[in-house]
Amino acid sequence: MKTALTTILLALTSFSLIAQQNIFNRTEIVSPEINKDNTVTFRLKGPEASKVTISGSWMPSKGFESPSEEMHKGDSGVWTYTTEALQPELYRYSFSVNGVRTTDPSNAFAIRDVATLSNIFLIEGGKADNYKINDVPHGTVAYRWYDSPGNDKKRRLAVYTPAGYENSEENYPVLYLLHGIGGDEEAWLGSGRAKQIMDNLIAQGKVEPMIMVMPNGNVSQQAAPGEASDGFKRPTFMLPHTMDGKFEETFIDIIKFVESNYRTVEKKEGRAIAGLSMGGYHTAYISMNYPNTFDYVGLFSPAINVNNNQPKISVAYQNIDEKLKAQLDNGYKLYWIAVGKNDMQMLLDGIQKYRKDLDAIDMKYAYKLTEGGHTWENWRDYLVEFSQSLFKK
């Protein structure tokens, strides 16, 4: 139904297929629809499709099989599926149409995870309110390029400065927050909701205002896929030099950039470092290689001691016992390890081995075995908890 008004509106946007679809084909279908009882209804118009399924992050995982459920075709070719009532959380999902994985054409919100776009939605309440954008003072997110002489290239990182930073003369403490394999400097801001978590917890007075620096841990990259001079190169999972010590060795380039470009507390009590999975591994080695630098260390589901068959030739991986001892002797305020009890056995075993190494030298740490597995659901929880322990006066 094209009215005179929509014709005028059409005139004001791109003439592309895309805009037209917005106006004429799309507004009929609402998907996802979050119902009052926190069940969620998904809809997809596909009169010519013969099989449509949905995969969602709320579905119990079945080992290496992707869990999925069939959607049902109703009137006028609209396929629907309604979940059970869901707990508050940020969820991901995708459809499959006749065997082809697709995003939901009615949902413009998607997050890239490695090489895949998935749609997202949020069930409000409880802990998910930390991930919501609430009407609170908002920090600034900046994507900046810094020089990394140790890697002989310019590289990109994301910096969160808390609300008020720009209109203050104060120095702020810094949390360095590292991503996992396949991630990059955008991962914590996308899947991790780190910006929203900080805005909300700072506004509630639960977290000290801090700068949060999210570097790219893949030293062979300049930046996230699509943001570097190699163009729209297909994102890959395991990049060269990602766990060979180069990131740890050159981390000083990042600290130098941050401390010369932001008003920071340039001492151990003003620095924290944490990371998930591979980023937890990086965090462990960075903090022990710069053993008088961080008062707060967070290992979130760290992938430590899992690739022992790989040769460890980097200086960053030599003399571990000595380095840990130095870190212990120099003192620190918090060494925090968390992992989900359904994480891979190999990972759980690696962490147990690491704990024994720490115990052997009487190096204190907090250890938390949570529900769940190797998931962003857990890593968001860990950030919420860990950040509340930092920089308290």
Added chain:
Amino acid sequence: MKTALTTILLALTSFSLIAQQNIFNRTEIVSPEINKDNTVTFRLKGPEASKVTISGSWMPSKGFESPSEEMHKGDSGVWTYTTEALQPELYRYSFSVNGVRTTDPSNAFAIRDVATLSNIFLIEGGKADNYKINDVPHGTVAYRWYDSPGNDKKRRLAVYTPAGYENSEENYPVLYLLHGIGGDEEAWLGSGRAKQIMDNLIAQGKVEPMIMVMPNGNVSQQAAPGEASDGFKRPTFMLPHTMDGKFEETFIDIIKFVESNYRTVEKKEGRAIAGLSMGGYHTAYISMNYPNTFDYVGLFSPAINVNNNQPKISVAYQNIDEKLKAQLDNGYKLYWIAVGKNDMQMLLDGIQKYRKDLDAIDMKYAYKLTEGGHTWENWRDYLVEFSQSLFKK
């Protein structure tokens, strides 16, 4: 084929369906593949699909119909389509599987345009090299929140500061760059490639280093969809108060924020304003309502004089002749209008009418009638050309 190594890698990512698909299902299919002769091959694995089509921004538009081409099913259920040789440009496309529009599951790069995600790819060379990320000094992109007392809310804008800004004491000129209907503060950075254009042209010495401010012209919004406290609300095309003068009336809030938060040249010779479509309309009215503020004014396919049936009650729309006369008398360096000859007749007519108004008071302007229509292809071109005329000493 799961090797021991991939099993280890799997352990290091999220256990979700998503990561597994990356590793096991996805690496086989390359799409899009840009061939040496600049033809492009698209591939989609869909053995159970019975009809697959592709729509792309290189296809000639057929009025209100979305142009599309059929893809062909080959061995092992992979559908393919190869274009003719394409000119250098940033292109968008989507697939349709049995009638359902979908993104390309093998291409992680997509841009949101209003409510729709479309995949993108770039054919290098010529003008498209302005849109590429080249190995040049990179500016910073920051998303900041400012107070808009005139709209009684906090609002979000994007700010580009050129490479070197942070390590300098200099004051920089500012280009205010406005989006069209359905757009927001992310539009020029997404579809518009404004960051890449500035980085590249500044590095080549063609454009003066400048700050570029991209506000959100929909005053009923705080921020782009998904970035405001109304959550993941479906993006809509026409928002309330978008062309009723409120944005123009309250634009001073943005200037004040920028000039008190950045080192700027706080005079007319240090300010430019430009916008596309609705943003061109906003630009015309803002520049005449603040008639001694901008030395450079750019109307890109401006949607001016197209909605004359709507009552214009805002003070921003009163006494136009007087205001234009004041702008003329105060002086300016460049008033630049460009539009594509295939744009909507209504829009072309509106611009002709506006030109007559300018001619009537002998207000000088540059006018450029280009190829093409109401498209991002044109607006990127216009930014490339307009920006090279700004702030020259």
